[in-house]
Amino acid sequence: MNLTAELAAIKDEIRAYAIDYGLDFFETIFELVDYDEVNAFAAYGGFPTRFPHWRFGMEYEELSKSYSWGLSKIYEMVINNDPCYAYLMKSNAMVDQKLVIAHVYGHSDFFKNNLFFSKTNRKMMDVMANHAIRVQRYIDRFGHEVVEDFIDCCLSIENLIDPHSVFRTSPESSEQNGAATNEHPVERFRFRSDKEYMEQYINPPEVLKKQQESWAKEQESKMRVPAEPQRDVLAFLLDHAPLQNWQYDILSIIRDEAYYFAPQGQTKIMNEGWATYWHSKMMTSKILSDSEIIDYADHHSGTVATSPGQLNPYKLGVELFKDIEERWDKGRFGKEYEECDDYREKANWDKQLGLGRQKIFEVRAMYNDVMFIDAFLTPEFVMEQKLFAYEYDAGSGYYHISDREFQVIKQKLLFSLTNWGQPFIFVEDKNYLNRGELYLKHRHEGIDLNINEAQDTLHNLQKLWSRPVNLETVIGGKKSLLTFDGSEHTVKELDKAEPVKAE
Amino acid sequence: MPHRIEKDRARFRNIVRGRIKKNLKKYITQGELIGRKGKELVSIPIPHINIPKFRHDPRQAGGVGQGEGEEGTPIGRADGTEPGAAGSGPGEHILEVDVPLDELAEMLGEELELPNIEPKGKKNVVSDKSRYTGISQTGPESLRHAKRTFKRALLRQVATGTYDPRNPVIIPIREDRRYRTWKTKQEPEANAVIVYMMDVSGSMGEEQKEIVRMESFWIDTWLRRQYKNIETRYIIHDAVAREVDQETFYHTRESGGTVISSAYKLAKQILDQDYAVADWNIYFFHFSDGDNWGEVDTDECLKLLRNDLIPPANLFCYGQVESPYGSGQFIRDLREHFNEEEKLVLSEIADKEAIYQSIKEFLGKGR
Numbered sequence: 001m002n003l004t005a006e007l008a009a010i011k012d013e014i015r016a017y018a019i020d021y022g023l024d025f026f027e028t029i030f031e032l033v034d035y036d037e038v039n040a041f042a043a044y045g046g047f048p049t050r051f052p053h054w055r056f057g058m059e060y061e062e063l064s065k066s067y068s069w070g071l072s073k074i075y076e077m078v079i080n081n082d083p084c085y086a087y088l089m090k091s092n093a094m095v096d097q098k099l100v101i102a103h104v105y106g107h108s109d110f111f112k113n114n115l116f117f118s119k120t121n122r123k124m125m126d127v128m129a130n131h132a133i134r135v136q137r138y139i140d141r142f143g144h145e146v147v148e149d150f151i152d153c154c155l156s157i158e159n160l161i162d163p164h165s166v167f168r169t170s171p172e173s174s175e176q177n178g179a180a181t182n183e184h185p186v187e188r189f190r191f192r193s194d195k196e197y198m199e200q201y202i203n204p205p206e207v208l209k210k211q212q213e214s215w216a217k218e219q220e221s222k223m224r225v226p227a228e229p230q231r232d233v234l235a236f237l238l239d240h241a242p243l244q245n246w247q248y249d250i251l252s253i254i255r256d257e258a259y260y261f262a263p264q265g266q267t268k269i270m271n272e273g274w275a276t277y278w279h280s281k282m283m284t285s286k287i288l289s290d291s292e293i294i295d296y297a298d299h300h301s302g303t304v305a306t307s308p309g310q311l312n313p314y315k316l317g318v319e320l321f322k323d324i325e326e327r328w329d330k331g332r333f334g335k336e337y338e339e340c341d342d343y344r345e346k347a348n349w350d351k352q353l354g355l356g357r358q359k360i361f362e363v364r365a366m367y368n369d370v371m372f373i374d375a376f377l378t379p380e381f382v383m384e385q386k387l388f389a390y391e392y393d394a395g396s397g398y399y400h401i402s403d404r405e406f407q408v409i410k411q412k413l414l415f416s417l418t419n420w421g422q423p424f425i426f427v428e429d430k431n432y433l434n435r436g437e438l439y440l441k442h443r444h445e446g447i448d449l450n451i452n453e454a455q456d457t458l459h460n461l462q463k464l465w466s467r468p469v470n471l472e473t474v475i476g477g478k479k480s481l482l483t484f485d486g487s488e489h490t491v492k493e494l495d496k497a498e499p500v501k502a503e
Numbered sequence: 504m505p506h507r508i509e510k511d512r513a514r515f516r517n518i519v520r521g522r523i524k525k526n527l528k529k530y531i532t533q534g535e536l537i538g539r540k541g542k543e544l545v546s547i548p549i550p551h552i553n554i555p556k557f558r559h560d561p562r563q564a565g566g567v568g569q570g571e572g573e574e575g576t577p578i579g580r581a582d583g584t585e586p587g588a589a590g591s592g593p594g595e596h597i598l599e600v601d602v603p604l605d606e607l608a609e610m611l612g613e614e615l616e617l618p619n620i621e622p623k624g625k626k627n628v629v630s631d632k633s634r635y636t637g638i639s640q641t642g643p644e645s646l647r648h649a650k651r652t653f654k655r656a657l658l659r660q661v662a663t664g665t666y667d668p669r670n671p672v673i674i675p676i677r678e679d680r681r682y683r684t685w686k687t688k689q690e691p692e693a694n695a696v697i698v699y700m701m702d703v704s705g706s707m708g709e710e711q712k713e714i715v716r717m718e719s720f721w722i723d724t725w726l727r728r729q730y731k732n733i734e735t736r737y738i739i740h741d742a743v744a745r746e747v748d749q750e751t752f753y754h755t756r757e758s759g760g761t762v763i764s765s766a767y768k769l770a771k772q773i774l775d776q777d778y779a780v781a782d783w784n785i786y787f788f789h790f791s792d793g794d795n796w797g798e799v800d801t802d803e804c805l806k807l808l809r810n811d812l813i814p815p816a817n818l819f820c821y822g823q824v825e826s827p828y829g830s831g832q833f834i835r836d837l838r839e840h841f842n843e844e845e846k847l848v849l850s851e852i853a854d855k856e857a858i859y860q861s862i863k864e865f866l867g868k869g870r
Contacts, residue, residue, distance in 0.1 A: 040508040049507065054518055057511030058552060148514075155554050306569045315569070390578055391565040398577035402565065413567045421564070423557050447563045456555035471557075 002032050007088070011101055017286050018105040022361065023278065025108035026122075028084040030101065038074050038089050039063040045261070046079040046087075047128045051135035051253065053151055076100045076275075080111040080264070082122035095292040096299060102282045106275030113365045114270070116263040119166040124260055131253045138246045150247055154254040156460035160233035160425055161255065163262040189215070229426035229441065234258070236427045241464050251464070265420045266368045273317015274364050276303065280318070311413075316385070320372065323381050324363060325356035369417045377413070379406040387413075415445075423449055428472070438465045442473035449473050451482070451491075458484040518552065608728035618867070620729045620784075620817075633685045642682025651681040695730040695784040695817075696777075697723070698770050701752065702791035704741040704761040711824040715790040716753050718822065718858050722788060725866055730784065736773055740766035742796070746773065760796045763789075763833065764803040771811045780815040787812060787819040788865070792826035793833035801836050808837075813846050820848045820865045 003011060011030060018025065033041065043060035044050040063074070078086040086104040088097050111117050121127055139147045189211040193202045230236050234255040238248060264271065280300060288296055304315040327333055331351030340346050363372065382404075389412045391402040403409065415421070424443040432439035438461070442449060454471060461484075462469045468485035472494065479494040568578060612619075638651060656675035660666035666673075701707075701715055727733055737752035738744055744765035747755065770787060778785060795801050813819050823834040834849055841847045848868070850861040 043508060043511075052507075052511060052514075054511055054515040054552075055554070056508060057513065057515035060508050060512050061515060152554060156556060159556055311567055311569055385569060386571060387567055387569050388572065389565060390568050392562040393577075394562070396577065399565070400577045401568070401572045401574055403574065409567055412565060416564070416566050421559070423559055425557050442557070447559045450558050450560045453555045454557055457557050460555065 003030055003088075004032070006094075007032070007097060010094075010098060014098065014101045014105065014282065014287060017282050018102070018109070018278070021278070021281070022357075023105055023109040024113060025105055026082045026084045026112050028078075028086055028104060028108045030104075031085065031087050032090055033087050034090050036064070038077065038087055041087055042074050042077055046077050046085070047125065049129045049132045051132045051151075052139065053135075053148065053155075055155065076103050076107075078104045078107045079124070080117060080120060080122070080260075081125050082112075084108040084111065085125065093295065095288070095295045098287050098292075099279050099283060099296065099299060102279035102287065103275045106278035107271060109278075110267070110271050110274050110364055114263070114267060114368075115366055116163075116266050116368050120260050120263060121256075127256070127260075131257070134249060134253065138250065142246065147246075147250070150250060150463075151254070153460040153463045154251050156457050157233060157237075157464075158254050158258045159420070159422055160231075161235075161258050161262065162231035163259070163266060165232050165235075166259065224428075225430045226427055229428050231424065231426050233425060233427055233440070236430070237464055240430050242466055243464070247464075263368075266370075269313045269317040269320075269369045269417075270364065270367060270372050271317070272314045273319075273321050276314045276318040277321045277360075311387075319385055320376055320381065321360050321363075323378070324376050325360050327356070328359035329354055329356035331355075370414060373410065373413055373417060377410055382406050382409055423447075425471075432470055436467040438467065438469045440469070440471045442471060444474040448475055451475060455482060455484065455489050458482060458489070462486055515552075608724045612725065612728070620726075631687050631689055633687050635683050636686045637684045638681050639684045640678075640681065642684060646683040648681045648683055652679050655679040655681060693730050693784060694732045694734075694782060695726060695786060696734045696736065697726060697786045697788065698736045698738065698773065699752065700738040700740065700744075700766045700770060700787065700789040702741070702761055702763070702766075702789075703739045703755050704759055704792075704794070706761070706792050706794055706826050707824070708826060711792060711826050712753070714824055714852055714855060714858060715822075717855070718790070718852070718861060719788065721858070721862055722865065725862075726786065738766050738769050738773075740769075744769040761791070761794055762800050763791065763795045764800050764807060767804055767807040767812060771807060774812075774815065785816045787816055788822065789820070790822045790824055791833060793823045793831040794826075795833045795836075801833065804833075805836070805840050808841070808847070813841075813844060816846055818848060818865070818868070819846055820850070822850045822852050822861055822865070825851065825853045 007030070015028075039060055041048065042063055043056045050056055074089070076086065078084055084104070084107075086100075086108075088100055092100070135147065135151075189203075189208055191202045193199055225240070226236065234251065237243075238251055238255070243251065283296055283300075304312060304318060306312050306315055329352075330349055331337070331353040332346075332349050337346070337349060340349070363376075367375070383406075387404075387409050388401045389403040389405075389409045390399045392399050424445070426441050426443065427438070428441045429437075429439040431437070454473070458469050458471055466486075468483060471482045473480060473482065475491070481492045481494050483490045483492065570578075572578070638648060652675050653673055656673045656679040657666065659676075659679060660673060699719055701712075703712075723735065735749070737747050737749055739747055739752060739755055740762070741759040742762045742765065744762075746769060766789065774780075774785065795804070808819065821834065821837060823831060825831070831851075834851060837847065837849055845868075848865050850864040852858060852861045
C-alpha cells in the first residue's frame with residue numbers, strides 16, 4: 001500500500017461507513033498507480049503478473065491507445081483475492097478517488113459473499129504468478145513459438161468449461177454396476193408364459209430380436225467415453241488427449257484461469273450494479289463535501305450512461321437493485337400484489353414492510369445474472385428503463401429495434417446471459433467411428449454457430465487431439481457435421497434417415 | 504512490471520507485422536486501404552486479432568438494448584459497430600496500426616524476395632553528408648545542447664551542495680556546457696527517374712486503371728526505398744501523348760485510338776531534356792492493354808525502344824492489362840523482337856491478384 005496520508009485517511013473513513021452499512025468484505029489493499037501501470041494491470045485482468053502472451057500485449061496496446069486519445073479511461077479495477085487488491089489512478093481528482101474506493105468496497109463485499117464466487121481461489125495473485133513462472137520455464141525450454149502456438153490453441157477453446165461442475169461434489173464416474181449385465185440378453189426381454197403354444201404370440205421372435213439389438217446398442221453406448229455428454233471439454237482433453245507433460249500443464253493453467261474468471265462473467269450485471277449502488281449510497285449520504293457534488297454527479301452519470309445499442313451493466317444492475325429494494329420496502333411482491341388488477345392501486349401499493357435492504361443483501365449472496373433477471377425483471381421496470389430487443393436486418397445491414405414486448409425482451413436478455421451468451425458444446429464420444437476421432441455436439445437453441453469461426457476452432461482443437469475432430473451442429477435448419485481431419489475441412493449433412501432417438 | 508507487459512506488446516506488434524507479411528498479397532489488392540498521408544505514414548486498420556471460438560452467429564442472435572426509438576429504428580451497422588450483448592466485453596475492435604512507408608516497402612521486399620538494386624555505375628558521384636554523432640565540451644554556441652548542459656549543472660550543484668530544492672535555480676558555468684558534434688561522411692549519391700506511361704484509350708476501363716494505380720503505388724514505394732533522390736514523370740496517351748501530373752495520371756479517362764509510339768517519343772523527349780544518362784538511373788513503366796493501332800506504329804515503337812529508350816534505361820517494364828476489348832497483340836510483338844533483351848521486362852496482368860506476381864517480374868532482377 002502506497003497511499004498518501006490524505007488518501008489513507010479517506011480510505012479508513014469510507015471503510016468505516018461500509019462496515020456501518022453492513023458490507024462484509026475482504027480486507028482491501030489500494031495501490032496508487034499511474035496511467036501506464038493501470039493499463040498494464042487492466043490488460044492482465046487486474047493482476048500484476050500473467051503468463052507471457054501476446055493477447056495481453058494487444059489489450060495493453062488498445063487500452064493505452066484509447067487512453068492517450070482520450071477515448072476511455074479506466075475508473076476502477078479490483079481483483080477477487082483475499083486480501084482484495086484495487087488500484088487508484090494517481091492523476092484522478094480526489095472526488096474520483098472517493099468514488100472508486102466506495103465502489104471497490106462494494107465489489108469486495110460481493111466477491112466475498114456471492115455464492116458463485118465461493119469456489120474461486122482466493123489466493124489467485126500467487127497462483128497467477130506461479131502460472132507465469134511455469135509458462136516462462138516452458139518457453140525457455142521449448143521455444144517461444146512452440147509454446148505460444150499451443151497457448152493460442154488452448155485459448156481458442158477456453159470457454160468450453162462447465163461453471164456448474166465446481167458445485168458438484170460426487171465425481172460423475174459413479175457407475176451403476178447393475179447385476180442385470182450378467183443376464184442372458186435374450187432372456188431379458190422374454191415375457192414369461194406358462195403356455196408353450198402362446199409363446200410365439202407373447203414373444204414374437206422378430207420383436208425379441210429387435211429388442212435385443214437395441215439393447216446391444218445401448219450397451220455399446222454405455223461403453224462410450226464419456227458415458228454422459230461432458231460439457232467441460234477442457235477437463236476431457238486433459239484426461240484423454242495425447243498431450244505432453246508441458247502441454248498438459250499449460251492446458252490445466254488455462255482451465256484454472258477460465259474457472260477463476262467464470263463467476264465474473266456470470267455476475268457482471270449484479271456485481272457492477274451492487275458496487276454502483278453502494279458508491280452512490282455512501283457518496284451521496286456520507287462522503288461528499290458540498291464542493292464535490294457537481295463533479296461527482298458528472299462522473300456518476302458517466303458511469304451509468306446508456307447508448308442505444310448497448311446495455312450498460314452498471315445501469316441495469318443498479319436500477320434493478322433499487323427496484324428490488326423499493327418493492328420489498330413497499331411489499332410489492334407475492335400473490336396478492338401479482339393478482340391485483342387495479343393499476344392505480346398497484347402504483348400506490350405500500351405496505352411499509354421495510355424489507356428492502358435485507359432483500360438486496362440476500363439477492364447479492366444467492367443469485368447470478370441469469371437468476372437475477374429471471375426473478376426480478378418486471379414489465380414496469382422494462383417500460384421505465386426503455387429496454388428493447390433488437391435484431392439484425394439482412395436487407396439494410398443494420399441492427400434495428402424489433403420489439404418492446406416484455407416477454408420477448410426478457411427471453412433475449414436471458415439468452416444473452418446464459419452460458420455468457422455462448423453456445424453449449426458437449427463432448428459426446430472420444431472414439432467416433434471407432435477411429436479415435438473426437439465427436440462434439442452443439443446443443444442448438446435456435447441460433448446457428450458462426451461456421452467459419454467454428455471451423456477455425458476445430459482446426460485448433462485438432463492440434464490438441466491429433467486425430468480428426470467432429471462437431472455436430474445445425475446449419476440453416478439442417479443437422480450437419482463439421483469435420484477437420486488435420487488437413488481438410490468437410491461439412492456433411494447428417495442423415496435424416498437416422499432414428500429420432502438422437503433427440 | 505511495465506517491462507513484462509512491454510514484452511507482450513512487442514510480441515503482439517510483431518505478430519501484427521507478421522500478419523501483414525503473410526497476407527501481403529491481400530493488402531496489395533486492397534489498395535484503397537493504403538494512402539499516403541502527411542509525413543510518409545500510412546494508416547492500415549488492422550483488426551483486433553480474434554482468437555476463434557465457438558460462437559453464435561451474431562446476426563441471428565440479436566440482443567437487448569436501452570433507449571428511445573420505435574420498432575424498426577436502426578441502432579447500428581453489422582460491420583464492426585455491432586451492439587454488444589449485455590455482459591459481454593467490448594465488441595469488435597479496429598486497431599489502427601501505423602506502419603511507416605519505409606517498413607511497408609521492406610515487407611514488400613521481403614515478401615516478394617526483391618533484391619536490392621545495384622545503382623548503375625555512378626559510384627563516383629558523391630556528396631558530403633553531415634550527421635550529429637556525439638557531444639563534446641567545446642563547440643559553437645549555436646550548437647549548445649541545453650538539456651545536457653543543465654543536467655551537468657544540476658549534477659555539479661547537487662554534488663557540491665549548492666542546490667536548494669526549495670529554490671531550484673540552476674546556473675550552468677563554463678565547465679557545464681555541452682555541444683553537439685558532427686561528422687561528415689561521403690556518401691555515393693544515386694538519382695533515379697521513373698517515367699510512368701499509361702494507355703488511356705477507350706478500351707482501358709476503370710478496373711484496368713485501378714490495377715495500374717495499385718501497381719505503380721507499390722513500384723513507387725519500393726524504388727523510393729532504393730534511391731534517396733527520385734523523380735517521377737507521368738505520361739498518358741491515346742492517339743497522342745501528353746505529360747500530366749500524378750493526379751491526372753490516375754484519374755483521366757479518354758477515349759480514342761491507341762498510338763503507343765506517341766508516348767515513347769514523348770518519353771525520349773523528356774529524357775533528352777532533363778536527365779543526363781550518365782547521372783540518372785532511369786526506369787520506364789508502361790501500362791497498356793496492348794491494342795496498338797496498326798503495324799506501322801508498332802514498327803515505329805520497336806525502333807524507338809531499340810535505339811532510344813532501352814539503351815539508357817535500367818529497366819523498361821511493359822505491363823499489359825487484360826481488357827475485354829483489346830487484342831493484346833503488342834506484348835507478342837515485343838516478345839518476338841526483344842527476346843534477348845534483359846532490360847526489357849514484360850508482364851501480363853490478368854486481374855488484381857496478378858499484381859503481386861507482376862511486381863515480382865518487374866523488380867525481381869535487381870536492376
